[in-house]
Amino acid sequence: xxxxxxxxxxxxxxxxxxxxxxxxxxxxxxxxxxxxxxxxxxxxxxxxxxxxxxxxxxxxxxxxxxxxxxxxxxxxxxxxxxxxxxxxxxxxxxxxxxxxxxxxxxxxxxxxxxxxxxxxxxxxxxxxxxxxxxxxxxxxxxxxxxxxxxxxxxxxxxxxxxxxxxxxxxxxxxxxxxxxxxxxxxxxxxxxxxxxxxxxxxxxxxxxxxxxxxxxxxxxxxxxxxxxxxxxxxxxxxxxxxxxxxxxxxxxxxx
Numbered sequence: 001x002x003x004x005x006x007x008x009x010x011x012x013x014x015x016x017x018x019x020x021x022x023x024x025x026x027x028x029x030x031x032x033x034x035x036x037x038x039x040x041x042x043x044x045x046x047x048x049x050x051x052x053x054x055x056x057x058x059x060x061x062x063x064x065x066x067x068x069x070x071x072x073x074x075x076x077x078x079x080x081x082x083x084x085x086x087x088x089x090x091x092x093x094x095x096x097x098x099x100x101x102x103x104x105x106x107x108x109x110x111x112x113x114x115x116x117x118x119x120x121x122x123x124x125x126x127x128x129x130x131x132x133x134x135x136x137x138x139x140x141x142x143x144x145x146x147x148x149x150x151x152x153x154x155x156x157x158x159x160x161x162x163x164x165x166x167x168x169x170x171x172x173x174x175x176x177x178x179x180x181x182x183x184x185x186x187x188x189x190x191x192x193x194x195x196x197x198x199x200x201x202x203x204x205x206x207x208x209x210x211x212x213x214x215x216x217x218x219x220x221x222x223x224x225x226x227x228x229x230x231x232x233x234x235x236x237x238x239x240x241x242x243x244x245x246x247x248x249x250x251x252x253x254x255x
Contacts, residue, residue: 002106002107002108003025003061003062003063003084003106003107004025004062005025005027005059005060005061005062005063006022006025006026006027006061006062006063006064006065007026007027007028007029007045007056007059007061007063007064007065008026008028008029008030008033008064008065009029009030009045009048009051009064009065009066009067009071009074010030010032010033010048010065010066010067010068010071011030011032011033011034011035011048011227011231011233012067012088012231012232012233013065013066013067013086013088013103013233014026014029014030014033014035014039014233015035015036015227015231015233015234015235016065016099016100016103016233016234017065017103018035018036018038018039019100019115019233019234020100020103020104020107020109020112020115021109022107022109023038023039025107026039026042027042027043027059027061028042028043028044028045028056028059028061029042029043029044029045030044030045030046030047030048030051031044031046031047031048032047032048033048034227035235045059048067048070048071049070051071051074053074053077053078056078056083057078057081057083061083062084063083063084063085063086063106064078064083064084064085064086065085065086065087065088065103066078066085066086066087066088067087067088067089068088068089069089071087072087075087086102086103086106088102088103088232090156090232091154091155091156091159091176092156092158092159093123093156093159093160093163093232093236093240094159095156096156096232096233096236097116097119097120097236099232100115100116100119100233100234101113101116104116119234119237122237122240122241123163123237123240126164126165126240126241126244127163129244129248129251129252130164130165130244130247130248130251133165133248133251136165136166136167136247137165137166137167137191137192137247138166138169138188138189138190138191138192138214139161139166139167139168139169139190139191139192139193139194139243139247140168140169140170140185140188140190140192140193140194140215141157141158141161141168141193141194141195141229142193142194142195142197142200143157143177143195145197145200145203147179148179148180148181148182148185149177149178149179149180150170150177150178150180151168151170151176151177152168152170152171152172152173152174152175152176152177152178153171153172153173153174153175153176154174154175154176155176156232156236157229157230158171158176160236160239160240160243161243163240163244164239164240164241164243164244164246164247165247165248166192166243166247169185169188169189170184170188182209182210185213186212186213189213189214190213190214190215191214191215191218191220192215192220192221192222192246192247193213193215193216193220193221193222194221194222194223194224194229194243194246195222195223195224195229196223196224196225196226196228196229196230197223198223200223201221201222201223204216204221205219205221220246222246224239224242224243228242
């Protein structure tokens with residue numbers, strides 16, 4: 001019997017469940033789950049950072065979806081209480097899409113392969129456009145401002161940059177997420193900077209300590225929605241497409 005009562009403890013999984021057409025089986029989410037808009041009507045079970053385990057157990061779900069290293073202990077706790085858990089922490093886009101397929105198979109979604117294929121086709125189109133690009137712009141992804149946090153090898157966002165035709169300036173680092181100094185950023189001199197907090201753009205452009213960086217001098221600083229940049233659900237493809245247009249505007253025409 002496939003799961004009929006599902007609780008999602010991460011916005012990524014919530015988006016995947018709706019993408020799969022399993023929204024009617026979702027009995028609860030977290031306070032941080034905000035897409036699609038209909039999810040705001042669902043009962044909440046705490047936040048992504050601090051899910052309400054007691055309330056989850058009382059709800060008697062068939063399946064709980066957990067995400068990332070942060071929720072590993074919660075996943076273990078739920079399993080110890082006899083709850084089936086689907087846990088994911090994809091290191092790249094390929095694995096992110098494979099997680100969508102795995103969850104779809106677990107839920108016995110009839111058209112899972114066509115849904116996954118729709119995402120792969122879009123990624124292939126991006127790859128075709130950037131395949132012959134003469135340069136791969138140096139990119140800096142800001143995850144957090146104070147302290148300054150970015151991504152390295154093992155973070156799916158590092159792979160997003162690669163698929164979009166760029167080079168992560170910290171892609172040689174083995175940690176997926178880590179603190180960096182402005183001195184380190186200046187040494188690697190990114191040509192493009194992106195983040196998901198709109199107020200950072202003005203802050204960077206008006207801060208003299210950033211003005212020598214190529215991306216700042218050329219005003220190649222971009223803000224993308226958190227739903228694109230911070231989640232490895234189906235909209236990860238939107239992020240690849242959007243970043244590719246920023247990095248290689250001449251290779252993309254308006255449609």
